[in-house]
Amino acid sequence: MVGVLQSNGELYRLPSKPQKYTPGGDGGTGLSHVCLERLAYVPTLPEVLRGRHEIVEGDRRECVGGHDIICGLFPHLSNTHNGHAPLRMVQVVSAAATPNNGSAAERPLRLGVVLSGGQAPGGHNVIIGLHDYLQRWHPGSTLVGFLNGPRGVMQNNYKLLQADELDGYRNQGGFHMIGSGRDAIAKPDQLAAAAKTCMEHDLDGLVVIGGDDSNTNSATMAEHFLKNGVKTTVVGVPKTIDGDLKNADVPTSFGFDTACKVYSEMIGNIMIDAMSAKKYYHFIRLMGRAASHVTLECALQTHPQLAVICEEVAAHRWGLKDVVRQVADMVAQRAELGKNFGVVLVPEGLVEFMHDVSALIVELNEIMAMGVNANDQLDVTAHLTAESADLFNNLPPGIRSELLEERDPHGNVQVSHIQTEKLLIKLVGMELMRRKAQGTFRGKFSALSHFFGYEGRCSLPSNFDATYCNALGQTAGCLVAAGQTGLMATVSNLDQPANKWSVGGTPLLSMMHLERRSGRDKPVIKKALVEIHGPAMTSYTSMRAIWAIQDWCRSPGPIQFKGHTSDMANISLALEVNEGHPCLVNEPTDKDN
Amino acid sequence: MVGVLQSNGELYRLPSKPQKYTPGGDGGTGLSHVCLERLAYVPTLPEVLRGRHEIVEGDRRECVGGHDIICGLFPHLSNTHNGHAPLRMVQVVSAAATPNNGSAAERPLRLGVVLSGGQAPGGHNVIIGLHDYLQRWHPGSTLVGFLNGPRGVMQNNYKLLQADELDGYRNQGGFHMIGSGRDAIAKPDQLAAAAKTCMEHDLDGLVVIGGDDSNTNSATMAEHFLKNGVKTTVVGVPKTIDGDLKNADVPTSFGFDTACKVYSEMIGNIMIDAMSAKKYYHFIRLMGRAASHVTLECALQTHPQLAVICEEVAAHRWGLKDVVRQVADMVAQRAELGKNFGVVLVPEGLVEFMHDVSALIVELNEIMAMGVNANDQLDVTAHLTAESADLFNNLPPGIRSELLEERDPHGNVQVSHIQTEKLLIKLVGMELMRRKAQGTFRGKFSALSHFFGYEGRCSLPSNFDATYCNALGQTAGCLVAAGQTGLMATVSNLDQPANKWSVGGTPLLSMMHLERRSGRDKPVIKKALVEIHGPAMTSYTSMRAIWAIQDWCRSPGPIQFKGHTSDMANISLALEVNEGHPCLVNEPTDKDN
Known part of the structure; x- marks a missing residue:
């Protein structure tokens, strides 16, 4: 059973009945009853990550626009590096059929993680997914959490993240465990500072949890590290409540749902x-x-x-x-x-x-x-x-x-x-x-x-975001462990329940195009705008004349964590990947009724 | 199983799995999945209202202030009327021991109901509780819903409320079934108009769901009707999200919790x-x-x-x-x-x-x-x-x-x-x-x-408000059926689970005092302000210096309708009636886990 580390160092175990209200915090934890209940939620892990697995390279991807120019600006990422074919998406597949991928892969790793930009529900679960992956497949690994965003990477401001502390943030909202920030790692001195920190920690990989700008910078960092022989690989995780960081490989950004x-x-x-x-x-x-x-x-x-x-x-x-x-x-x-x-x-x-x-x-x-x-x-x-x-x-x-x-x-x-x-x-x-x-x-x-x-931005993540984020974190861990760099972690097949979800990575460069900024063409990840002929917009435009005059108000009510409705993802996703049928994290069971 | 009446007249039964999103409304009902789930919720009814019951008179109450003046202004309510002793609270008790209270009590009644003032979660459940009480104990009764507040009473603007329609509002938020309004029934012409409507409908009783001002007017109406031989009795129900309508007999107003x-x-x-x-x-x-x-x-x-x-x-x-x-x-x-x-x-x-x-x-x-x-x-x-x-x-x-x-x-x-x-x-x-x-x-x-x-003000009522409101509505029905007037329906014993709750009524006059308004002393229901030495305020003041500098943030999360936390009422109530132990609508069961 999950518990919470209290200030006195003892583990507080979840009560089976609601406890007396004490203004200092329920049971000494400071967490509300619903937050305590959420600590005990166990997100479903995609099956492929439960047993031995390996990474296979998939289709080659092109940049959204300005492919040749962008490849020229990222020569290392766009060419074969460390034995990886360039600009290929990768997929994590079950390794049951190939038993002899050695236990060498299980050596302890040293990983860094940073939250970048505005808060989005589920960020803690990404970090916890990363941690759980490391503990399961690379026991003894070290996870360095950089504090208050990219500035923490550049200034080497960090804390080591360990199970006792992480357990208190399972399925919780907010970014307050390590904080976030809006600094960029983009200019030469910033890249050099980040490289210095990664080398000092001897990091195998750095996971950047951020939006389009932050992940544009992830690509720049990945390129810089390859170019300068820094061994740290860089993997991004798609975060933004705005929902505008997505493409064919990335069905949605986390936090949007909640x-x-x-x-x-x-x-x-x-x-x-x-x-x-x-x-x-x-x-x-x-x-x-x-x-x-x-x-x-x-x-x-x-x-x-x-x-x-x-x-x-x-x-x-x-x-x-x-x-x-x-x-x-x-x-x-x-x-x-x-x-x-x-x-x-x-x-x-x-x-x-x-x-x-x-x-x-x-x-x-x-x-x-x-x-x-x-x-x-x-x-x-x-x-x-x-x-x-x-x-x-x-x-x-x-x-x-x-x-x-x-x-x-x-x-x-x-x-x-x-x-x-x-x-x-x-x-x-x-x-x-x-x-x-x-x-x-x-x-x-x-x-x-x-x-x-x-x-x-900081509410308790929905079952969808809690599960999606855990899978993203585990996937990011898997990609870094396999020496992948310049990728964004992907979790797809979202029309299926979470146990059937596919996981892998897509090249950050493939999401980029050239944008005019301050009078110059700059390679940046392209924001995914609303498609005015897409299924979500069409669904709206087909009804808006009626909604304007009728009062067909639909009140969705508060997010539920139990029962039939708790496992439903948002409507846009249902329309985009499942023809309007709900995307369900788990199949409903009779127990839900 | 509960269903919803659709526009084509057919009953839509709750699906066992989340249905495809159709922009016209889920399953043609216009209700969201959570709202549909809530239709099926059955609030626990206090045991005393489940079997045969009767009303007994309890302690005599005094006005909060200006007792003699107020009694002088309400001569009928403050003296014996229709065989009821004046200014006495009443209690509903089980009638098992007195089997011979005749079936004459079961004659069909004609009742009116009106929503007055600002919205508060649970209003629909009061009306539904009233309806269910009538159908159970006085089958064939008529329930007249006055539209858009007291104005509907004065202008005789109404609709008859029947099971098919009411079933679509069970445990739903809002006041939109019959609407509300802020008009007063206080001046002679207003009282005369209300009396005319009540006589035209031959109403046995009128239930006013409102705050302090609305219920001050309920007392005035009750007095006016007694004085003028209008048979309609008037019973109030304590509604306000502000929480300032309460006293020793009324532990809280509905809507505050949600x-x-x-x-x-x-x-x-x-x-x-x-x-x-x-x-x-x-x-x-x-x-x-x-x-x-x-x-x-x-x-x-x-x-x-x-x-x-x-x-x-x-x-x-x-x-x-x-x-x-x-x-x-x-x-x-x-x-x-x-x-x-x-x-x-x-x-x-x-x-x-x-x-x-x-x-x-x-x-x-x-x-x-x-x-x-x-x-x-x-x-x-x-x-x-x-x-x-x-x-x-x-x-x-x-x-x-x-x-x-x-x-x-x-x-x-x-x-x-x-x-x-x-x-x-x-x-x-x-x-x-x-x-x-x-x-x-x-x-x-x-x-x-x-x-x-x-x-x-219009969110889905919490389990507490849904249950409390249903009990208030049933109680109001019981009071009116017993010919009581000038009372506010009360549901107390809230430190116990709902099956043990006590129900009854308290004289509206007992909540009144004299207040200087426009240069004159006016009898009005006294607002219950925060007691600065009361348990809720003391709990806050004991901690605020610490909360000011520490970050002991407590995030309560969204209202849950299932699981351990769903049955907990608000903290103020827990402190006021249960020494900080949660007021639980129902005892937790293992199934909740």
């Missing part, structure tokens, strides 16, 4: 509140700067009256007026049915996807760089193009001031500080006043705003 | 995020205008670095500067330990509890009534007392404008529009800048704000 379920729980509650009180529109902004996967999944989970999807806004070159008109049309249509309430979902990145607003922001940044006085709105307007001046003058005064006053250290408009949901509320309100004056709107419009983001 | 658990899930997630990212203070405003029970319960659930409790602010006559200093002291103390992150909980009613701010608001309201131009801040300041002028001038400009510009229809400051958490962030930031200049603060202060309210 975060969307947390947001959808809240949205569903608010939708039922709107239907009950019948007096408010709730505008809900959701995390997701670059891609709208989170908003789309939440829309499928909850059936709101309207969800703005940035990729669609960009595809149709919609401007702010178009978006405002769409929302106002929906409100007006519902008013005709006597309904003056509803829910609108807005991705936080929206302002950058509306061509007119993004053009205005570019112009404002240029004007400020020219030294125009931000307090003189007339002067500012005089420097704008006619289209931007028109847009700017039609913004509510408060938003105009925000655009001019809130600037980042480089003097640029702080796009992330723009409360898009409040901007929409004001403009939709103004548009409806106009329509009311014209007699084309006879309803009421009273709106409230919400932002959900931080609430979902 | 709402606090939803907020605590979010707060716990944010606390873990703060500990992981190590760069932000999160200021979280929570619903609760008059009392801080919600904030206190959330503090016990999550162990934040600081929770402001309004009752304590009032008791010590703390002003804004005192509260700001306390927060700044905590931030400075943590900075010394190298920690520049944490979580602060703020009840939404705080501004009205700080003596200096509430004095300023009173003065501003008077000045505006005098016709002083709100745009002329100098003129406004000239009319303030020295203390208020000093406070006003030290507020950030944005807040000053908000105070002057956002006014309600009566010209008063819109206190509920003041974003207290943002006010605190700004003032704490200014205070810390001052300390930095003085060399007494060497940390960083970067803060984010959140508001949780609407998220918790």
Whole structure:
């Protein structure tokens, strides 16, 4: 039975009944009852990792774009290295048929692990999966946890991770065991610092748990280490609640499932509140700067009256007026049915996807760089193009001031500080006043705003994320142990229960393309945006006209850890890999009922 | 097996496995998988209500204050009426020993039910409990659901509630089956309209599900009906997520348990995020205008670095500067330990509890009534007392404008529009800048704000609220069937499992006292504020100095409906009625494990 290490060094074993509440922490652990229950959850391990296994090379992969240029920039990763064929995906297969892969593989290893970027539910399980793999197949191995993100690698700030401590984080949310950070390991001095640390620890491998930028850097590090004869291999693990790190080999990034379920729980509650009180529109902004996967999944989970999807806004070159008109049309249509309430979902990145607003922001940044006085709105307007001046003058005064006053250290408009949901509320309100004056709107419009983001990044991982992360960690361990580098760990076949999942790796280079950044083409992992003809978006667009006027609210409720529903992954994944049938971590049993 | 009535009139039976996602709704019901699972939940009914039972009169109760005056204002309720002794609590007891209470009691009844005020999880179960009681003990009864709150009673806007429809709302959140509203039935014409409706329906009883104000009106209605020979009796059910409707006979109001658990899930997630990212203070405003029970319960659930409790602010006559200093002291103390992150909980009613701010608001309201131009801040300041002028001038400009510009229809400051958490962030930031200049603060202060309210009012009720509400509804049915009026339904003995719960009623008058409203003493139900020497507050104050500097974050996780933890009620209740031992709806069984 799993226990938790207490501050007095004794192991606290899980109680069979809920204990008395003591403000110092239940049973002295500081963990809540649900967290304690989650410690005892044992994620299903894919069968292939339970017995002896080996790695086989699979299909060759090309970069998403700029293949030749990227191969030229990563000469070691893109050519044969350490006996591995370049740019090939690899698969972990059962080794039962080939009994003589020697026990030499079982030598103790020295591995490092680092969390990079924003929190996502399941990070601890990746580290624990890695640890469990090492203890099972390479007993006596050392696991070095670098503290507070990539900075910990560069500054050699770390702690050794051991079973007693790790056991207290099984299936728990957060990144607080070793912390995370947003530093990059990309420039020559940063790469040199990382190499020095890896050599000092004599690391066989370094596992980087991060998003697209962090894993772009993983490729750079892998290349740098190969080039400089550093023996440490680098393997990435796909992490981001945004869900925009995926491709044919990587079906999803971890954390997306749980975060969307947390947001959808809240949205569903608010939708039922709107239907009950019948007096408010709730505008809900959701995390997701670059891609709208989170908003789309939440829309499928909850059936709101309207969800703005940035990729669609960009595809149709919609401007702010178009978006405002769409929302106002929906409100007006519902008013005709006597309904003056509803829910609108807005991705936080929206302002950058509306061509007119993004053009205005570019112009404002240029004007400020020219030294125009931000307090003189007339002067500012005089420097704008006619289209931007028109847009700017039609913004509510408060938003105009925000655009001019809130600037980042480089003097640029702080796009992330723009409360898009409040901007929409004001403009939709103004548009409806106009329509009311014209007699084309006879309803009421009273709106409230919400932002959900931080609430979902550190919650207890769903059964899916807990299991997926454990498998990712074990797979990363397996790849590093096999001397693989420049790969991202992959767990696929997600339409099957977890025992049937396939595991392997895909070349980080294969996820890369060239992107214009600061005036130069840079090789970076390509963000996976919402496909506007993909199954999730099609599912939404097929229904949105009905959801706009009907109240087919769907309240997903809180994440469950037991029973029929606990093992279901998110709807987007079900649509993408299983034709809408739920992706179930485990087959339902009668005991669940 | 429970099913859901579909739009085609057929009953949809619960599937044994999760079904394919169809955007029109799972299985055509529009309900999510978790909501479908909840339909099948059967709340435990207190044993006393399972077999034949009868009502016995218990102790006599006095009004909380102004007893004689209130009795004078409610002459019928406070004297013997319809053979019932006045101001006595009643208890429902098993009638096994007295077999000859005739089957005459089983005649079909005609009952009305109305939801009044803000949403609270469990409202549907009250109505369903009422319905189930009638069908069991008075088959053929009619249940009239008045639509959109008290207005539905006055305007005779209703629908008949029948099993097929009700079955689709079992254990579901929201008030959307019949809607709610904030109208009052208090003035003579309103009372007359309500009486007319009750007579038209020939109602034996009307059950009012509401908070303190709604139930004050229930007493007025009960009195009015007795006085005017309207046969309809009136029984109240204690509803409010704020938790401030309780007394010795009413251990808690329904909805508080679930709402606090939803907020605590979010707060716990944010606390873990703060500990992981190590760069932000999160200021979280929570619903609760008059009392801080919600904030206190959330503090016990999550162990934040600081929770402001309004009752304590009032008791010590703390002003804004005192509260700001306390927060700044905590931030400075943590900075010394190298920690520049944490979580602060703020009840939404705080501004009205700080003596200096509430004095300023009173003065501003008077000045505006005098016709002083709100745009002329100098003129406004000239009319303030020295203390208020000093406070006003030290507020950030944005807040000053908000105070002057956002006014309600009566010209008063819109206190509920003041974003207290943002006010605190700004003032704490200014205070810390001052300390930095003085060399007494060497940390960083970067803060984010959140508001949780609407998220918790319509969520799926916890097992506790689902069970408590079902028992309240059944009890209300029992009271009305026995001809009782002017009572609030009570369910007590909550330290025992639900089968052992006691049920009965307590006189609404006994919860009332006299309150100065618009220059007159008005009899109203007294709000139950946080007792600053009560067990919940003592539990918090005993630990807060430690929680301020340690990171003993407790993440309660999402509400569970199965397993050990699902049957635990909130911590405040456990401390108040069970010495900190969990109040469990059902005894844990081995099957839960």
